[in-house]
Amino acid sequence: GAVVSQHPSRVICKSGTSVKIECRSLDFQATTMFWYRQFPKKSLMLMATSNEGSKATYEQGVEKDKFLINHASLTLSTLTVTSAHPEDSSFYICSPPGQGASEAFFGQGTRLTVV
Amino acid sequence: AQSVAQPEDQVNVAEGNPLTVKCTYSVSGNPYLFWYVQYPNRGLQFLLKYITGDNLVKGSYGFEAEFNKSQTSFHLKKPSALVSDSALYFCAVRPMDTGRRALTFGSGTRLQVQP
Numbered sequence: 001g002a003v004v005s006q007h008p009s010r011v012i013c014k015s016g017t018s019v020k021i022e023c024r025s026l027d028f029q030a031t032t033m034f035w036y037r038q039f040p041k042k043s044l045m046l047m048a049t050s051n052e053g054s055k056a057t058y059e060q061g062v063e064k065d066k067f068l069i070n071h072a073s074l075t076l077s078t079l080t081v082t083s084a085h086p087e088d089s090s091f092y093i094c095s096p097p098g099q100g101a102s103e104a105f106f107g108q109g110t111r112l113t114v115v
Numbered sequence: 116a117q118s119v120a121q122p123e124d125q126v127n128v129a130e131g132n133p134l135t136v137k138c139t140y141s142v143s144g145n146p147y148l149f150w151y152v153q154y155p156n157r158g159l160q161f162l163l164k165y166i167t168g169d170n171l172v173k174g175s176y177g178f179e180a181e182f183n184k185s186q187t188s189f190h191l192k193k194p195s196a197l198v199s200d201s202a203l204y205f206c207a208v209r210p211m212d213t214g215r216r217a218l219t220f221g222s223g224t225r226l227q228v229q230p
Binding site: 009041042044095097100101103104106111 | 124147149157158159160166216218220221222
């Protein structure tokens with residue numbers, strides 16, 4: 001299956017700072033990447049879809065200016081949490097989209113803690 | 116719109132006993148159905164999927180799931196639970212007919228297998 005590397009796995013930052021999370025596709029070219037957020041004891045919620053060469057598509061209710069998503073190349077998508085607040089603390093996971101009947105694969109996830 | 120329900124937040128079972136993790140779904144048209152497992156601070160690992168055909172699907176680590184169209188269910192099962200099966204399990208759906216590629220997840224069920 002598709003190999004996706006997500007970095008960092010854990011990050012602690014101070015309120016007001018920005019944090020960048022990287023998602024790299026190691027053995028395939030990804031024109032699209034999904035970014036999910038997982039709250040404690042909750043399901044994964046799709047935040048946005050990054051698209052190589054065009055603007056990201058955000059789900060309803062997700063702040064575009066807070067969660068900056070960039071798809072710099074066919075192997076790299078990034079999520080930047082800007083001016084982080086403690087309520088942004090969460091587990092963030094990237095996933096290249098499966099299609100049709102194919103299963104999706106996921107990065108290892110990033111545990112963000114804002115103090 | 117599609118949705119997935121996992122009615123149990125937690126399932127407790129003794130090692131060696133059979134386990135069932137319940138999932139029901141709602142989707143327009145026919146579904147692709149998936150089960151994923153998540154260990155602490157890790158991404159999701161694919162277990163199995165239903166595409167079409169045989170209603171009993173066999174997957175990784177001895178897990179299987181039964182698709183029931185009339186009950187719109189896709190319960191995950193294992194004949195004999197192991198302590199190492201303790202983890203968070205997610206059911207997910209992707210509509211077959213809409214072209215939507217993102218998965219819609221259930222809320223997750225924590226499986227606790229006691230020695």
